Amino acid sequence: MVESTEAEKSGVQVPGLTAKLCEWVGALQLSDVPEEVVTRTKYLILDGLACAIIGAHLPWSETGTKAVLSMEAAGSCSVWGWEKKIGPLPASLLNSSFIQSFELDDFHSEAPIHSSAVVLPALLALLQHTESPVADTQFLIAALIGYELGPRVGLGLWGGDILSRGWHSGAVFGPAAAAAATSKLLNLQPGKIEEAIGIACTQACGLMSAQYGSMVKRMQHGFAARNGLFSTLMVSQGYTGIKEVLETPYGGFISTFGNGGTREPPTTPHRIIENLGSAWELQNINVKPYASMAATHGTVDCIRKIQELHPNALSDVDEVEEIIVEMSGPAFKKGGWVPERPVKSTSAQMSAPYAAACQIVDGAVFVQQFAPAFLEREEIWKWAHKFRCVHNPEFDRDKKTMWGQKMTTSFKNASREKIEVFVPAPRGVKPLLTNEEILEKWRKLTEDIIDVDVRDKIEGLVLGLGGGIEVHQIVELLGKQTQQLASFKS
Incomplete structure (x- = not known):
């Protein structure tokens, strides 16, 4: 020590x-x-x-x-x-x-x-x-x-x-x-x-x-x-x-x-x-539960919290005036922007408003949401442009606050009460994904891409490390031909 x-x-x-x-x-x-x-x-x-x-x-x-x-x-x-x-x-x-x-x-x-x-x-x-x-x-x-x-x-x-x-x-x-x-x-x-x-x-x-x-x-x-x-x-x-x-x-x-x-x-x-x-x-x-840049995860979880507490609040984009997201400095600089159309997968995944819009529309922020055929959906863009991300210096105080995000949703009907939610840290940060959840992610991601027997062999070898396994087998199995996701084929 x-x-x-x-x-x-x-x-x-x-x-x-x-x-x-x-x-x-x-x-x-x-x-x-x-x-x-x-x-x-x-x-x-x-x-x-x-x-x-x-x-x-x-x-x-x-x-x-x-x-x-x-x-x-x-x-x-x-x-x-x-x-x-x-x-x-x-x-x-x-x-x-x-x-x-x-x-x-x-x-x-x-x-x-x-x-x-x-x-x-x-x-x-x-x-x-x-x-x-x-x-x-x-x-x-x-x-x-x-x-x-x-x-x-x-x-x-x-x-x-x-x-x-x-x-x-x-x-x-x-x-x-x-x-x-x-x-x-x-x-x-x-x-x-x-x-x-x-x-x-x-x-x-x-x-x-x-x-x-x-x-x-x-x-x-x-x-x-x-x-x-x-x-x-x-x-x-x-x-x-x-x-x-x-x-x-x-x-x-x-x-x-x-x-x-x-x-x-x-x-x-x-x-x-x-x-x-x-x-x-x-x-x-x-370990990430969402297929987007880390700083977007708090924004996604704020939306998930609204969907849980107010199930119908985000059912109609035309009723929403604005969604303000307060973020730390690093999160704001890296993810607090809306990409321009036409967008590439990389930009979409780096944008907190875009990722949050996927959660509103699809209830998911995973691989499919960023496939080329899905990037230009009008409903996603309508929601993405409702967001305004701002830097809140209070979140910059220390490592305990840097992942916090606060979201305030206001409506065009002025008599309707604003919805405020706060997430101190996104899922995957606090709490961390468990080993069991990582194993589930491994199996979900590799499904239909590699042969099941190959997948199971790699899984067994990796989790058996330290028990006398032959490490070269892992990398030789990784070298076998894999498939492209169907949704990304041109």
Whole structure:
């Protein structure tokens, strides 16, 4: 357990920060981790693979895959769902883009990162690339480290603050996590892990303008997965990287990305290693119940609450004057807007008004709502334009309030009483989805996309990790051809 001094908590650089982190990574064994944390890791892995399976043949995934395959030679690493093999770096890039392809994958509530999209593609590509046998316990502890470190790196930059400033936070936090996980899989020593993280951090980048309709939004966590894996492979061959990359005052990761921070102090580097090994950020990773960006989930749940308490209140769009949604700063900047028509799936999924309109009209915000044939429905757009999202600074106070949203619905009939509802945190954040609910999501997402026998084998192997299973079987099964969702076929 690592505790912080008062000076470190005030934003002062933490001496030896990167080395302390890497010593922990190098020393950690599965027996050091509480059983419930190990079990949760397995369910997070299963959820990430479900998202990849459904995402491998969506239109934008096919465009990206065909482009990458046209420039890459055959190799040893599976492109999931394609029955193709290429080199480890492009494989990790593509497979990550599949996990991130439909806004269904996990996220950390305070330090936004989609951990599965960073960790799993890098680890499974390395697994196929390396000639050395890898025990399932070694794979499991490596994955657990990746899930734990991504959010912790983000906490050093106040998590959501960097997102509010326009960085795609997970693509910034992710390279270090992928480097640490893959270094652990190769059993690198702490000094080498530090160098791998140094090479990874110098490649960190990602811009949130990608959310406005581009395909590359789906691939930016893939850059993190690829770059982290690249860093480890380079170090394993004797190439040297940056030492003390997290804490270096000039040009270091925290000092550089913290420049312009809006919080006081602007950075909190002590949080990267605070209570390391006793408090698990992995347990704060959220699994999504809705196929939309995380900040839209509170808006959806506000609508669900109205539908529960006032079943007929939203039955006629023409009777509603306006729906005001009060949000935290990060939620407002990322999701408090209405896309322009014609809309792409990406933009629709990033918009709180659009997602909420789907809940009003369909009573659901899942895969079907964002299929191309469903995007231009007039009734959805009528409802979407009834929403006005506003920033409420009260929700910015701390991590306990940042997920809160308040919704006020007013009606054209002035004598009709306004409806006010408040959601302190959306479903999936508080409460977290249970392991049983994650298993249900896995089966629902993979239905009709992969053969039932293949699905059941993957499920059994993932949930059996740590019991002596053959990990290579998982990635070989993932490489088998999958189907495109019927609603996304042109």
